[in-house]
Amino acid sequence: MNVIVIGAGILGSVISYYLSIRGANVTLIEKNEPGDGASQVSFAWINSRDKHPSEYHELNRKSVDMWSGLNNRLGNKIGLKTGGEIRWTITDSGAVNLNKSVHLLQSTGYPVFLIDKSELQSLEPNLISEPLTAASYSPNEMTVEPVRVIQECINLAGKSSNFELITGTEVKGFVLEKNSHIKSLITSSGEMECDYIISAVGADTTDLLSDYEVNIPRLYSPGATFFTEPVDNIFTTVSAMHSPRDRKDVLMNIRQLLDGTVQIHMGTDKFPSTSDLKYSDENVVELATQYIPSLRGTKIVEKKQALRPMPIDGQSVIGFSEKLDNLYIIMTHSGVTLAPLIGEIASIEILEGARVDFLSNFRPGRFI
Numbered sequence: 513m514n515v516i517v518i519g520a521g522i523l524g525s526v527i528s529y530y531l532s533i534r535g536a537n538v539t540l541i542e543k544n545e546p547g548d549g550a551s552q553v554s555f556a557w558i559n560s561r562d563k564h565p566s567e568y569h570e571l572n573r574k575s576v577d578m579w580s581g582l583n584n585r586l587g588n589k590i591g592l593k594t595g596g597e598i599r600w601t602i603t604d605s606g607a608v609n610l611n612k613s614v615h616l617l618q619s620t621g622y623p624v625f626l627i628d629k630s631e632l633q634s635l636e637p638n639l640i641s642e643p644l645t646a647a648s649y650s651p652n653e654m655t656v657e658p659v660r661v662i663q664e665c666i667n668l669a670g671k672s673s674n675f676e677l678i679t680g681t682e683v684k685g686f687v688l689e690k691n692s693h694i695k696s697l698i699t700s701s702g703e704m705e706c707d708y709i710i711s712a713v714g715a716d717t718t719d720l721l722s723d724y725e726v727n728i729p730r731l732y733s734p735g736a737t738f739f740t741e742p743v744d745n746i747f748t749t750v751s752a753m754h755s756p757r758d759r760k761d762v763l764m765n766i767r768q769l770l771d772g773t774v775q776i777h778m779g780t781d782k783f784p785s786t787s788d789l790k791y792s793d794e795n796v797v798e799l800a801t802q803y804i805p806s807l808r809g810t811k812i813v814e815k816k817q818a819l820r821p822m823p824i825d826g827q828s829v830i831g832f833s834e835k836l837d838n839l840y841i842i843m844t845h846s847g848v849t850l851a852p853l854i855g856e857i858a859s860i861e862i863l864e865g866a867r868v869d870f871l872s873n874f875r876p877g878r879f880i
């Protein structure tokens with residue numbers, strides 16, 4: 513079976529890996545270089561917090577549990593950091609909200625715990641913890657480095673003779689048969705035939721498919737992250753921290769990469785803006801220093817921004833198009849968390865013809 517995967521972000525790469533180890537002939541086409549889209553900007557926190565409704569929470573949860581397996585398959589080279597996530601609040605109303613959300617998560621069996629200041633300090637002795645009103649710790653959450661995941665998937669897929677990566681080639685459209693089947697792809701390097709096509713082009717999905725009456729509406733949701741020069745370990749236990757969500761000024765999410773780079777993401781999904789980049793480098797470091805004093809004087813060396821591949825209803829799009837029978841579409845936020853699950857399941861659905869029941873609410877046909 514010949515499968516063309518369009519887009520070498522984390523999802524296209526993981527899917528290509530699973531398809532190629534299961535014997536499909538896979539061509540992965542990327543318009544720029546692998547990892548050029550949202551994946552390299554991502555905060556890459558692997559979690560199932562604040563994911564509603566329950567089916568979406570469960571979907572993310574299943575995938576969180578699959579990350580250590582994928583890490584093993586990829587030779588433990590992908591910067592997977594376990595240790596969990598901490599956050600705290602500084603107001604009484606913030607504490608009420610945190611307590612509520614922790615109890616709600618616990619009622620689903622999600623491992624997250626309310627902790628007091630001394631427990632927070634024993635997890636992270638070097639972190640300045642201002643007077644706090646509540647705190648939580650979710651020990652099973654992780655972070656990963658999407659660029660390393662992409663690289664390892666491509667390396668391992670490339671070890672088989674049935675995989676090819678084509679970079680610098682943009683898919684411009686499709687040649688259709690009987691208006692319901694893709695016969696070939698029109699690319700900037702010519703036409704290419706195949707049996708199945710997987711569209712994993714992230715935020716470009718809506719535009720790529722709209723000419724073919726495949727409607728995948730997207731929310732406009734830009735996001736940005738800052739990268740520092742490498743520094744010594746900033747955390748003792750955890751892999752990520754979120755600054756108090758009840759602080760009215762700037763929200764910060766902080767993590768560290770394998771090489772010591774600190775990644776700082778300002779804002780959340782609810783405060784998405786490329787204006788995250790309005791903060792000067794000094795300003796960002798100064799703000800981060802209030803949580804991690806050792807960051808004082810550290811230089812920002814890179815800023816990246818991208819559109820989140822966010823479907824209009826905030827839920828994932830995973831599955832075959834109802835309009836074009838050999839087109840499988842992936843567009844999702846939380847695509848880092850969901851990568852192992854989507855990689856595994858897309859390969860089962862495409863190669864085995866199975867239809868996975870728990871994806872029924874996430875099919876592309878819901879937008880017709």
Ligand SMILES: Cc1cc2nc3c(=O)[nH]c(=O)nc-3n(C[C@H](O)[C@H](O)[C@H](O)COP(=O)(O)OP(=O)(O)OC[C@H]3O[C@@H](n4cnc5c(N)ncnc54)[C@H](O)[C@@H]3O)c2cc1C
Nearest residue numbers: 519521522523543549550551554557683714735846847849
């Ligand atoms: C600031 C930010 C923070 C985030 N934080 C998290 C987080 O903490 N946890 C989490 O799980 N998720 C997070 N996400 C979301 C997550 O990063 C994305 O869901 C995920 O990276 C999507 O991967 P992808 O492979 O679908 O898309 P992308 O990484 O965008 O890859 C798509 C690729 O397709 C290529 N392409 C596009 N059009 C074409 C074409 N016509 N022909 C050929 N190639 C094409 C692009 O060049 C790109 O390389 C965050 C996203 C952002 C922006």
